[in-house]
Amino acid sequence: MHNQPHARPATPPRALTRRGFLGAAGVALGLGAAGGYVTGRAAATDRPPATPDFAPDRPLLLQGATVLTLAPATQALPDHDVLVQGGKIAALGPGLAAPADAAVVDARGKILMPGMVDTHRHVWQTPFRGFGANWSFADYLQYMREQFGLRFTTEDFYNATFMGLVDALDAGVTSTVDWSHGLRSTADAEAALQAAHDSGGRVRFAWGRAAGAEIAVVPDWVLEGDVARVVRDPSLVGGLVSLQLALDWSGRPGFPDAAAWRWAREQGLPVTTHAGLYGAIEDEFITQLQQNDLLLPSTTYVHAGTLRPESYDLIAASGGAVSIAPESEFNFGQGYPPTADVAARGIRVGLSTDTVTYQSADVLSAMRAVLNGDRAEQNLEAQNARAAISPPRLSVDTVLEWGTLGGARVLGSDAEIGTIEIGKRADLVLLSTESPAMANADNYPQGAAVLHATRDEVDAVLVDGRVIKYAGELTGDLAARARRLGTTTRDRIIAQLDPAALEQTRHPARS
Numbered sequence: 001m002h003n004q005p006h007a008r009p010a011t012p013p014r015a016l017t018r019r020g021f022l023g024a025a026g027v028a029l030g031l032g033a034a035g036g037y038v039t040g041r042a043a044a045t046d047r048p049p050a051t052p053d054f055a056p057d058r059p060l061l062l063q064g065a066t067v068l069t070l071a072p073a074t075q076a077l078p079d080h081d082v083l084v085q086g087g088k089i090a091a092l093g094p095g096l097a098a099p100a101d102a103a104v105v106d107a108r109g110k111i112l113m114p115g116m117v118d119t120h121r122h123v124w125q126t127p128f129r130g131f132g133a134n135w136s137f138a139d140y141l142q143y144m145r146e147q148f149g150l151r152f153t154t155e156d157f158y159n160a161t162f163m164g165l166v167d168a169l170d171a172g173v174t175s176t177v178d179w180s181h182g183l184r185s186t187a188d189a190e191a192a193l194q195a196a197h198d199s200g201g202r203v204r205f206a207w208g209r210a211a212g213a214e215i216a217v218v219p220d221w222v223l224e225g226d227v228a229r230v231v232r233d234p235s236l237v238g239g240l241v242s243l244q245l246a247l248d249w250s251g252r253p254g255f256p257d258a259a260a261w262r263w264a265r266e267q268g269l270p271v272t273t274h275a276g277l278y279g280a281i282e283d284e285f286i287t288q289l290q291q292n293d294l295l296l297p298s299t300t301y302v303h304a305g306t307l308r309p310e311s312y313d314l315i316a317a318s319g320g321a322v323s324i325a326p327e328s329e330f331n332f333g334q335g336y337p338p339t340a341d342v343a344a345r346g347i348r349v350g351l352s353t354d355t356v357t358y359q360s361a362d363v364l365s366a367m368r369a370v371l372n373g374d375r376a377e378q379n380l381e382a383q384n385a386r387a388a389i390s391p392p393r394l395s396v397d398t399v400l401e402w403g404t405l406g407g408a409r410v411l412g413s414d415a416e417i418g419t420i421e422i423g424k425r426a427d428l429v430l431l432s433t434e435s436p437a438m439a440n441a442d443n444y445p446q447g448a449a450v451l452h453a454t455r456d457e458v459d460a461v462l463v464d465g466r467v468i469k470y471a472g473e474l475t476g477d478l479a480a481r482a483r484r485l486g487t488t489t490r491d492r493i494i495a496q497l498d499p500a501a502l503e504q505t506r507h508p509a510r511s
């Protein structure tokens, strides 16, 4: 028996939905009659059920969803309930009894999947969304990293990080590796860490350092003491926010980078690094890591698109992981997504979005892009050889795994998150199937999630059992605050550029 939320006593919703607000406003102002189609009565009955009280300590029962457990990735359990209690998945099964004090959500017809994991996103760039729509990689370095990036203040790092993490949560990304490589001071890092806590998301803060239009500098700053202090400060690192280092190859003779890498190893801090980046960071870097005994199992290699087979072998033997950012690799030419190379070697794979400055930057899009890329490559190879087209080697189910459990494996967090299993932390995404694009999604729910769902379908998001998004709307003032802060930073920085220089960032001169 389903306990319908709308059968509860009418109480004022904590957060009015867009539809609810318009409906209520229409009734109050008599706009329904004036508007023609929308009568006052229709507007009133069209109001969605009141939002249940999602107090953090209250159990939450999601009823009747199609559950993609990701254990295994090919499993879809129809009409299943999930009970969330104490931040964890406490029960999974059909027809679960609701604890007496539970908040109950009717999830019938909807798809419940693990929260998505973005293994590499330069969150601080979010206020500059779309500026790079037609950038080359060189334009990105010049405009985003140097012209905009070097104007960031500490407050801007707070604003931009909060804005970007809220954007990710809205799209169903419950865990984000915030690849924060625009920072110029420890205060900047502390501000970004505070924004991570305030967002409510699960964040792996990857602490890097600005190098302007240079790709990298020698990471001496790691050894200056502030990283050691911050990592032991529970007000900055703890709860849903963890820390790693974002170190890019300096390319300097003698590999002076090694000291910072050794320190990270001693501290047990994982490192994420751009590697296999066409024309910039290639096999020599992997060789230097090997020579210094620094090919570590905790390292994430981002892009990894242009390496020789021997380098992939070394990464596989070390136990390291790869973050593929397919939209970025297609648009900026860092290298072709190395899907076949890493899959053949059993390397842990997660997906990533890189930046909103020149691509969509949500993991649903990344799943589609990586699938398209692998299938395009496979088919083109067959056509060039005049061979018969084979069935696709990369399945929808595998890319769904890469976007969820795979990302959790990259973080080393797969014992806690990444699947819907009893005992795991409740990082969950509920996809609506109401839109015409999702009708008959139950034909192959994994396919609908990967091929047809967009962030508009992201109906509810839970992180560690806390409701961050419900009925298609972010809770509290997350959305409004993110927009306000992000716009403040964008406006403050572009005001420093003369109009011609600003216009040039949108339309770089072509030589």
Ligand SMILES: [Zn+2]
Binding pocket: 120, 122, 179, 274, 302, 354
């Ligand atoms: Zn990157």
